[in-house]
Amino acid sequence: MENSSKNLFEKFSHSSLIVKGQRQALEPGFVPDRLPHREKEAEQLAEILSPSLKNFKPSNVIIFGKPGVGKTSVVKFVESEITKIIQSRLDAKIKLIDINCGVVDNPYGILLAVGDGLLESWEEKLPFTGWPLDKLYSTVLDKIKNFGGIAIVVLDEIDKLVKKNGDSVLYQLLRINEITNEGRVCILGISNDLRFTEYLDPRVKSRLVEETMVYNPYNASQIYDILRDRSLYAGIGDSIDESAMRTCAALAAQEHGDARRAIDMLRIAVELTEKGNQNRIIDDTVYEAKKKLERDVVVETVSSLPLHSKLVLFAISLIDEIKNGGSSTMGEFYELYEKVSDRMGVGSLTQRRVADIIGEMTNLGLIDSKVQSFGRYGRTTTVSLNYSSTKIKEILLADEILGQLKDVKPAQKSLPVS
Numbered sequence: 001m002e003n004s005s006k007n008l009f010e011k012f013s014h015s016s017l018i019v020k021g022q023r024q025a026l027e028p029g030f031v032p033d034r035l036p037h038r039e040k041e042a043e044q045l046a047e048i049l050s051p052s053l054k055n056f057k058p059s060n061v062i063i064f065g066k067p068g069v070g071k072t073s074v075v076k077f078v079e080s081e082i083t084k085i086i087q088s089r090l091d092a093k094i095k096l097i098d099i100n101c102g103v104v105d106n107p108y109g110i111l112l113a114v115g116d117g118l119l120e121s122w123e124e125k126l127p128f129t130g131w132p133l134d135k136l137y138s139t140v141l142d143k144i145k146n147f148g149g150i151a152i153v154v155l156d157e158i159d160k161l162v163k164k165n166g167d168s169v170l171y172q173l174l175r176i177n178e179i180t181n182e183g184r185v186c187i188l189g190i191s192n193d194l195r196f197t198e199y200l201d202p203r204v205k206s207r208l209v210e211e212t213m214v215y216n217p218y219n220a221s222q223i224y225d226i227l228r229d230r231s232l233y234a235g236i237g238d239s240i241d242e243s244a245m246r247t248c249a250a251l252a253a254q255e256h257g258d259a260r261r262a263i264d265m266l267r268i269a270v271e272l273t274e275k276g277n278q279n280r281i282i283d284d285t286v287y288e289a290k291k292k293l294e295r296d297v298v299v300e301t302v303s304s305l306p307l308h309s310k311l312v313l314f315a316i317s318l319i320d321e322i323k324n325g326g327s328s329t330m331g332e333f334y335e336l337y338e339k340v341s342d343r344m345g346v347g348s349l350t351q352r353r354v355a356d357i358i359g360e361m362t363n364l365g366l367i368d369s370k371v372q373s374f375g376r377y378g379r380t381t382t383v384s385l386n387y388s389s390t391k392i393k394e395i396l397l398a399d400e401i402l403g404q405l406k407d408v409k410p411a412q413k414s415l416p417v418s
């Protein structure tokens with residue numbers, strides 16, 4: 001055979017666009033050491049936290065902002081600056097304790113992380129499970145007194161903790177400052193749900209929300225600067241067309257000004273360019289990257305929804321199909337959801353719980369929802385899909401369990417499931 005000498009892997013060994021610099025600079029975990037357009041926010045946060053350098057408790061602070069607007073990055077950056085001070089000044093008695101409430105979302109886990117964060121290097125870690133909460137709490141209290149300084153507890157994605165397990169553990173942490181003044185706790189919460197403080201008990205809210213910062217979405221020219229800077233880290237500054245970079249920024253700005261999306265888009269554009277054995281990133285590749293990213297994000301989001309959210313979404317998609325893209329009211333999709341649940345042999349959730357699910361799916365960007373008031377006739381929630389019903393149904397029906405609903409077709413008028 002003529003090409004028998006070709007190695008099987010040859011066609012997969014694409015030319016690499018990133019020759020020097022770092023490929024990791026485009027990966028999600030990369031932490032840049034400069035944050036264009038967030039300098040003011042970093043400075044403001046440093047100012048809020050600066051009393052800790054003199055062993056005074058800073059105000060508790062909550063940072064709000066949509067996904068990808070640099071909340072975690074700013075906090076990490078400010079933390080790294082504080083760490084430099086802790087390392088260089090013996091009189092600075094500060095501990096930074098980082099907790100991601102997307103991962104640790106229960107009172108035991110939170111208290112454990114705070115307790116462990118206060119341990120001296122020679123002390124043994126607290127037990128991973130098994131202690132009663134009050135024993136764990138009094139141990140944390142002892143640790144904070146022994147430490148005698150300021151513990152800055154960063155609760156990233158604090159809204160997830162509160163939604164899942166309420167705010168009792170926040171109350172306990174905040175109460176420490178009223179029980180002792182030998183050591184103090186400052187809470188820095190980060191949330192991408194602007195309404196999260198509505199879920200708080202007034203006693204928690206008044207103590208927790210002493211300062212708030214809201215980070216606005218980036219506009220296209222800010223995202224452009226962020227991308228330009230990031231492409232320098234990655235060493236691809238010269239391999240990307242100016243207009244491709246502008247397109248990438250403009251597309252991400254349209255979608256909630258999310259810098260993460262912009263960087264993801266750039267990374268995928270680099271990969272597509274390499275796969276195509278091209279040596280420049282051009283406009284078309286950015287559009288292609290956007291499409292690929294959208295497919296990936298929606299598939300991932302929809303497939304990881306809990307069962308009942310999937311069923312509610314399925315009902316909404318069926319109605320969307322009948323109405324050719326129209327919106328549906330709670331009455332309409334709830335009725336269909338009940339039927340679909342019945343068909344699956346699972347009990348349906350109450351309208352109240354379904355309303356919560358609608359809120360969650362709205363936050364995820366899968367649907368849009370509005371509460372419409374009919375004066376004294378009450379209110380209803382209206383929803384519409386943000387993606388085509390064909391696409392959503394395709395993803396849902398690929399699910400092992402929901403696959404059973406393949407043959408379900410809604411009848412035109414009264415919407416019963418046939």
Ligand SMILES: Nc1ncnc2c1ncn2[C@@H]1O[C@H](COP(=O)(O)OP(=O)(O)OP(=O)(O)O)[C@@H](O)[C@H]1O
Nearest residue numbers: 035036038067068069070071072073192226259260
């Ligand atoms: N001003 C900036 N300069 C450089 N990179 C940035 C900037 N803002 C955000 N990024 C990058 O965008 C990505 C998302 O930022 P970050 O994780 O801080 O967002 P977030 O607001 O915490 O989002 P989420 O609510 O989803 O957690 C990260 O990769 C980060 O490095």
Ligand SMILES: [Mg+2]
Nearest residue numbers: 071072073156
């Ligand atoms: Mg974050």
